[in-house]
Amino acid sequence: MNPPCARCKKIVYPTEKVNCLDKFWHKACFQCEICKMTLNMKNYKGYDKKPYCNAHYPKSTFTAVADTPENLRLKKQSKLQSQVQYKEDFEKNKGKGFSAVANTPELERIKKNQELVSNIKYHEEFEKSKGTSAAGGERRNSHDTPKYRPEPEMHRGFQPQAPSQQEPQPQVYTPPPSTPSAPPPSSGKRFRAVYDYAAADDDEVSFQDGDLIVDVQQIDEGWMYGTVERTGDTGMLPANYVEAV
Known part of the structure; x- marks a missing residue:
């Protein structure tokens, strides 16, 4: 059919x-x-x-669910449970360090800016310290030669008396100027380069494997300040490229 x-x-x-x-x-x-x-x-x-x-x-469209008392109670209960779970996880992970953050473009930009600011600050502090050390050296050199003041001869049984107003004051002996002597040898540390290095900035020095570096001063764990004996250039150099002689 x-x-x-x-x-x-x-x-x-x-x-x-x-x-x-x-x-x-x-x-x-x-x-x-x-x-x-x-x-x-x-x-x-x-x-x-x-x-x-x-x-x-x-x-097909979705319908909104009204906030009934039962739904509000379930929502509040879920929120409390999430807070309790968060506190438990926080107590477990406390002291284990922070979790890694994804490298977003914004974080990369902020990190690069911080590195630039730290480098500029480091160079400024280095220039200030270099200028302060040079000024201190000049002040020390100006007081290296003390004036000679002869002591009066003391004989046994002699009692010194206070000078009267009519007695002439003792003259200060000034030795004649001496001829300039040769500068003393450098007392700085000496290092030898174990790798080639090309300067990456104006305040750094370049050197080759085997070069002798004199008057070396330690700046921090990663950098030193010294003079390359072959070229006469003075500046900063990485500490892991040299070894002590």
């Missing part, structure tokens, strides 16, 4: 039968529920066992 059409309720014969969406349709009755456009098995979309075209296919 031939089944009826799902739209017009008339008998559907095999030559014009369309079997779709668990129903039988005439080819001409297989239409969109909204615009009545004739559909086929390739361009139809089924919703609630009814055919629709692509333009009028019903869109």
Whole structure:
């Protein structure tokens, strides 16, 4: 027995039968529920066992859930549980250090700016310390030669008396200026280069493997200050490129 059409309720014969969406349709009755456009098995979309075209296919939307007392209670309980879990994890991980932060472009920019600022600050402090050490050396040199003041001869049994106003004051003996002597040998530390190094900044020095570096002063664990004996250049150099002689 031939089944009826799902739209017009008339008998559907095999030559014009369309079997779709668990129903039988005439080819001409297989239409969109909204615009009545004739559909086929390739361009139809089924919703609630009814055919629709692509333009009028019903869109599923989400419904907002009202804040009922039960929902509010569950929300508050979930928040409390999350806080308890956070405190437990915090107590477990306390003292183990901070977790690694992903290197985002913003963090990379901030990190680069901090490195530039630290380098500028380091060079400023180094220039100040170098100027202070040079000024201190000049002040020390100006007081290297003390004035000679001869002591009065003390004989046994002689009692010194306070000079009267009529007695002349003793003259201060000033020795004649002596000829300048040769500068003393350098007392700084001596190091030998074990690698080649090319200066990366104006206040650094370049050297080659085997060069002798004199008058070396330790700045910190990573840098020194000295003079390359082969070239006569003075500046900063990395400490891990040299070894003590």
